Amino acid sequence: MRQPKLLAPTVQRWAEQRTGLVVAVHDTSHDWHRSRVWELKGEGGNSWYVKVSPSVKFFTRETRAYRHVVPALGHNRAPQLLDSRADDLALLLTAAPGAPVPGLGLPLAAWPAVHSQAGMLCTRLHEAGELDRVDRAEAEGSLEAAADGAEKYLACAGDQLSGGGQQLVRDYAAQLRSVGRVPLGYIHGDNQPRNWLWSGVMAFVDFERTRSAARVRDLVILAVTEWLDHPDREQAFLQGYGRVLTGAERHALRCLTALYAVNCLAWGPDNQHPEVTARGRRTLDRHMKEDRP
Structure with a gap:
C-alpha cells in the first residue's frame, strides 16, 4: 500500500485564500508517482480539489483547457478552475458531481x-x-x-x-x-x-x-x-x-x-x-x- 502524498503547506494556504479554512485533506492521486491530487474539505462540508501538475507543459495545457475548452462540456460536466499558481504548478478546482x-x-x-x-x-x-x-x-x-x-x-x-x-x-x-x-x-x-x-x-x-x-x-x-x-x-x-x-x-x-x-x-x-x-x-x-x- 502506497504512502499518502502530503500537500505542501504553502499550497494549502494559497488554496485557503479562496476556499476558507480547510479542515481535512485527502490524497486522491492516481497510482502513479507523478500524480498529485488532493481533496480539500471545508468547515461547512464543501469540497475542492488541488492538483499539482507533473510539468510546466501539463500545467499550461490544463489551465488553458479549463479556460477555453472545458466550458463547452456544459454545467456540472467537469470541474471549474477557481485559481492557478504557476510557481507551484497548482490548480484549485471545484468538485464535479459523481x-x-x-x-x-x-x-x-x-x-x-x-x-x-x-x-x-x-x-x-x-x-x-x-x-x-x-x-x-x-x-x-x-x-x-x-x-x-x-x-x-x-x-x-x-x-x-x-x-x-x-x-x-x-x-x-x-x-x-x-x-x-x-x-x-x-x-x-x-x-x-x-x-x-x-x-x-x-x-x-x-x-x-x-x-x-x-x-x-x-x-x-x-x-x-x-x-x-x-x-x-x-x-x-x-x-x-x-x-x-x-x-x-x-x-x-x-x-x-x-x-x-x-x-x-x-x-x-x-x-x-x-x-x-x-x-x-x-x-x-x-x-x-x-x-x-
Whole structure:
C-alpha cells in the first residue's frame, strides 16, 4: 500500500485564500508517482480539489483547457478552475458531481449508457470552438507526430518486442503518415473511465493532456481496453458521439493502437505498471495474429 502524498503547506494556504479554512485533506492521486491530487474539505462540508501538475507543459495545457475548452462540456460536466499558481504548478478546482466509474461496481447492463454519455461529451469537447492557426497546425501534424514517436518507443521497449513485432510497428507508423484527411479538434488526451465521473450523468476530469489533434486520437485507449471485449460499448459511444468514424479514421485508429501498444511496453516496466505492460502485450499480440499491413 502506497504512502499518502502530503500537500505542501504553502499550497494549502494559497488554496485557503479562496476556499476558507480547510479542515481535512485527502490524497486522491492516481497510482502513479507523478500524480498529485488532493481533496480539500471545508468547515461547512464543501469540497475542492488541488492538483499539482507533473510539468510546466501539463500545467499550461490544463489551465488553458479549463479556460477555453472545458466550458463547452456544459454545467456540472467537469470541474471549474477557481485559481492557478504557476510557481507551484497548482490548480484549485471545484468538485464535479459523481465518482470515478471504475470504483462504482456498475453492472454490465449499465455500461452502454455510460459510454453513450462519454461519446456525447467527447463531441462537445472535440467541437469546442474553431482552431486558431497555431492549434490547427498542431492538429494537422498530430498523426505524423505519433508516427515520429514510434522509433523512440521501440528503443525504450527493447527486447519486449520480437523482430516481427518491431517491423509491425514500423509498418503501421508508415501507414499512419498517409491515412488522408481526418476530423480535427480539441481532444481530452487521456479519455478512459478513470477520468469519467458518474452520477447517472457523465462528467470529465483531468485535462492535462487536452490539446488540438486528430479527434480519433481520443479513442485509442478505449479501443484497446473497453471496446475490445465489449463491442456494445463502442456502439453506444458512437451513438452518443453522433456519427460513425470515417474510413480514414478507422485506418488511423488501427495504426494508433499499434503505436500505443509499443508505448505501453516501453512505459509500463519502467514505471512498475504491469497492467499497462500487459495491455500493450495483448494489443500487439492481437495485431500480430490479425492481418499484417
